[in-house]
Amino acid sequence: xxxVASSARAAPGIGWRDIALAIAPLVLALIVxxxxxxxxxxxxxxxxxxxxxxxxxxxxxVAATVAASTPLILTGLATAVAFRTGVFNVGxxxxxxxxxxxxxxxxxxxxxxxxxxxxPLALGAAVVAGTLWMLVPAVLKARLDVDxxxxxxxxxxxxxxxTAWLVNGPLLAPGSANxxxxxxxxxxxxxxxxxxxxLNAGFLIAVALLxxxxxxxxxxxxxxxxxxxxxxxxxxxxxxxxVPMLIVKMMxxxxxxxxxxGGIQALGTVNRFVVGFSPGYGFTxIAVALLxxxxxxxxxxxxxxxxALATSGATIQLFSDVPIExxxxxxxxxxxxxxxxxxxxxxxxxxxx
Amino acid sequence: xxxxxxxxAFVMTTPILLAALGGLVNRIAGIVNIGLDSMxxxxxxxxxxxxxxxxxxxxxxxxxxxxxxxxxxxxxxxVTRLAANEIIVxxxxxxxxxxxxxxFLKSWYGTSGTLSLADVAMLPRIxxxxxxxxxxxxxxxxxxDPLTWAAWLLVPVSAWFLARTRLGLRLRAAGAAPHAARALxxxxxxxxxxxxxxAGMMAGLAGAYLCIGVVGIFNExxxxxxxxxxxxxxxxxxxxxxxTALGALLFGLFDAIQIRLQGRGLPAELVQTLPYVMVIxxxxxxxxxxxxxxxxxx
Numbered sequence: 288x289x290x291v292a293s294s295a296r297a298a299p300g301i302g303w304r305d306i307a308l309a310i311a312p313l314v315l316a317l318i319v320x321x322x323x324x325x326x327x328x329x330x331x332x333x334x335x336x337x338x339x340x341x342x343x344x345x346x347x348x349v350a351a352t353v354a355a356s357t358p359l360i361l362t363g364l365a366t367a368v369a370f371r372t373g374v375f376n377v378g379x380x381x382x383x384x385x386x387x388x389x390x391x392x393x394x395x396x397x398x399x400x401x402x403x404x405x406x407p408l409a410l411g412a413a414v415v416a417g418t419l420w421m422l423v424p425a426v427l428k429a430r431l432d433v434d435x436x437x438x439x440x441x442x443x444x445x446x447x448x449x450t451a452w453l454v455n456g457p458l459l460a461p462g463s464a465n466x467x468x469x470x471x472x473x474x475x476x477x478x479x480x481x482x483x484x485x486l487n488a489g490f491l492i493a494v495a496l497l498x499x500x501x502x503x504x505x506x507x508x509x510x511x512x513x514x515x516x517x518x519x520x521x522x523x524x525x526x527x528x529x530v531p532m533l534i535v536k537m538m539x540x541x542x543x544x545x546x547x548x549g550g551i552q553a554l555g556t557v558n559r560f561v562v563g564f565s566p567g568y569g570f571t572x573i574a575v576a577l578l579x580x581x582x583x584x585x586x587x588x589x590x591x592x593x594x595a596l597a598t599s600g601a602t603i604q605l606f607s608d609v610p611i612e613x614x615x616x617x618x619x620x621x622x623x624x625x626x627x628x629x630x631x632x633x634x635x636x637x638x639x640x
Numbered sequence: 641x642x643x644x645x646x647x648x649a650f651v652m653t654t655p656i657l658l659a660a661l662g663g664l665v666n667r668i669a670g671i672v673n674i675g676l677d678s679m680x681x682x683x684x685x686x687x688x689x690x691x692x693x694x695x696x697x698x699x700x701x702x703x704x705x706x707x708x709x710x711x712x713x714x715x716x717x718x719v720t721r722l723a724a725n726e727i728i729v730x731x732x733x734x735x736x737x738x739x740x741x742x743x744f745l746k747s748w749y750g751t752s753g754t755l756s757l758a759d760v761a762m763l764p765r766i767x768x769x770x771x772x773x774x775x776x777x778x779x780x781x782x783x784x785d786p787l788t789w790a791a792w793l794l795v796p797v798s799a800w801f802l803a804r805t806r807l808g809l810r811l812r813a814a815g816a817a818p819h820a821a822r823a824l825x826x827x828x829x830x831x832x833x834x835x836x837x838x839a840g841m842m843a844g845l846a847g848a849y850l851c852i853g854v855v856g857i858f859n860e861x862x863x864x865x866x867x868x869x870x871x872x873x874x875x876x877x878x879x880x881x882x883x884t885a886l887g888a889l890l891f892g893l894f895d896a897i898q899i900r901l902q903g904r905g906l907p908a909e910l911v912q913t914l915p916y917v918m919v920i921x922x923x924x925x926x927x928x929x930x931x932x933x934x935x936x937x938x
Contacts, residue, residue: 323740327747375727423920431927436727437875438923440674441916444865452909570731577728612743619736623729627722 309585312578312624313592319620320613334609341602342595350484354556356594357486358383358565360493361548362572363579363586364500369541371504371581373517374534378424378439379545380569381446382417386546387553388450389416391560392458394471394553402474409475410550417546418539420446425538429531435538443569451562458560466562477555489551494587496544501583513537545569566597574618577625593618643779645896650780651854653892654788655680655846659870660888661794662842664879668802669835670815670828674730675715676843677867678737679708681860683844685741685755688851688858692757700761701787701848708844709837711737716836720829734867742860755858763787763853787849792885799881811835843867872919878926891915 321331342352362379369376390413397405424442427433451466460469477487504510515523516530524530548568553560571593578592579585600614659676666673683704691700715733719726745751763785772782802808813821814828814835821828850862869891877884894915898908 323743327743377727377731427920427924427927431924431931433923433927436672437871438920440868441872441919444868444916445913448909448912452907455909456907567735570735573728573731610743610746612739612746615739616736616743619732619734619739622732622735623718623724626728627718627724 341599363575382545387549390550394475413550421542662839675733679843684847687848704848712840
């Protein structure tokens with residue numbers, strides 16, 4: 288736990304060494320993936336160049352990349368606010384699913400409301416659903432010290448099955464056989480920024496939240512308290528901070544942002560809720576938060592990276608015979624290397640926990 | 641009907657039980673293994689390939705255990721030697737290995753998702769005459785494969801191993817009191833590595849069971865999150881082998897029931913949530929008991 292708290296800490300004053308350390312996990316993951324590509328008979332450099340071209344070459348491609356990074360900014364942020372407090376929330380995926388379903392439900396149910404009312408209401412429903420989803424693990428962690436890793440992980444699976452049940456039964460679109468809700472009405476959809484790209488106003492919301500997070504982290508008492516609680520809970524308690532209450536607050540905030548991520552995905556991109564709504568945005572969010580080291584700019588860049596991989600991965604499969612799964616391999620290895628410490632190369636001094 | 645369900649429940653229990661016992665030993669030695677699912681998936685693929693290549697099921701099991709154990713070793717070294725957080729590494733392994741497996745299927749076999757091979761050696765079934773005809777008891781005891789028997793045999797064996805043997809005691813020390821273990825001249829990190837290799841082997845066998853014990857083909861979704869069910873089982877059993885086995889059996893029963901529930905009122909999706917809900921409830925009850933005991937003591 289402390290390993291993550293300290294790696295999520297933003298370094299004061301950025302030097303070359305910090306930048307090198309920050310991109311080390313990415314470089315290592317690229318090397319591992321290059322070996323896999325090489326064994327499969329592809330030229331890794333060519334593949335990487337193609338990925339880069341497909342994700343940033345031209346306005347359309349950039350728009351697709353930014354659109355794909357929108358949910359990842361939010362899930363990364365949701366994960367980061369919890370990690371910062373020392374809470375190991377791996378349940379953003381669950382919040383995202385219930386948030387997405389709640390937003391879609393409002394969007395296809397209250398069809399007579401004007402857009403000015405319906406859109407905020409639908410997004411609000413997503414936030415509420417995501418928050419409530421975190422209530423049980425938050426209270427259990429704060430009051431009874433129940434391991435939040437296990438409860439939030441279990442809740443992810445519950446969310447998958449629970450939402451699947453709802454869209455296969457009570458909320459199934461009439462006449463539809465494919466496990467989906469009806470489409471949300473036009474008034475509930477987030478405005479597109481660059482049609483025909485799916486890039487929508489949700490991206491602006493995500494960036495605005497990121498800026499708020501940055502201001503909040505440096506300028507407010509709560510920002511400092513969470514950091515203290517994450518770095519050293521005993522010191523935080525001794526300083527008079529109500530750590531259990533802080534844990535509840537931050538887990539709920541994490542759930543709220545996760546729910547919003549789902550709502551934006553439902554109202555901006557998918558326009559309804561379907562089984563398989565999320566290809567693991569919540570889990571990618573963990574990689575984003577870790578690679579971004581919990582800083583606002585880091586989360587933005589990491590989300591952009593994974594967004595780029597997601598969009599370009601889909602297209603390189605069309606233009607070459609490189610399987611799209613190279614993206615998953617990169618993502619998983621980035622996660623692993625983001626938490627690994629290489630100080631042992633200098634000195635092996637750790638004797639277990 | 642009831643015999644069918646009982647038999648199916650035992651079949652569905654085996655992979656969960658195998659992986660759960662591995663995860664249990666792993667956790668007792670100090671590592672919570674979230675990556676069991678990835679080791680199960682890799683073991684399933686390796687098992688099927690070797691079963692088709694050699695036509696021998698013991699060879700297939702060996703290959704699955706080897707691949708699972710190798711992944712376990714990699715994961716463990718990242719955790720113990722690179723001081724990486726075990727939860728993140730486990731999640732990372734699940735994502736990376738699932739990607740690697742699908743990448744391999746496409747590059748090597750040119751197929752996406754499902755792999756069906758010729759001449760796959762399936763696990764044999766052990767038919768027990770006379771007993772097989774007794775209702776209920778026959779369904780419990782007869783027509784199971786060697787791996788199912790091995791899994792259940794391992795329950796008392798692991799209970800005895802952890803409680804009574806020197807190595808079991810050392811593993812427990814590595815998990816509960818690494819500093820004390822180190823002071824006694826043990827190497828807690830190596831003990832943990834060994835336990836993760838064991839967990840990987842067990843998860844690999846669990847995967848092979850799904851491939852050459854149940855289905856006969858490989859599918860990228862063949863584990864269906866059973867690695868996480870195994871995790872749920874040893875959390876449910878609070879690290880005790882018999883209670884963990886009971887959890888695995890319950891989850892196996894849910895699995896067997898939900899297939900028969902489709903189109904009968906109670907939705908299968910809600911039954912799928914039961915194991916996970918139960919874990920949260922159990923953890924809560926345990927925490928309440930601990931808190932009460934502490935309050936009384938104070």
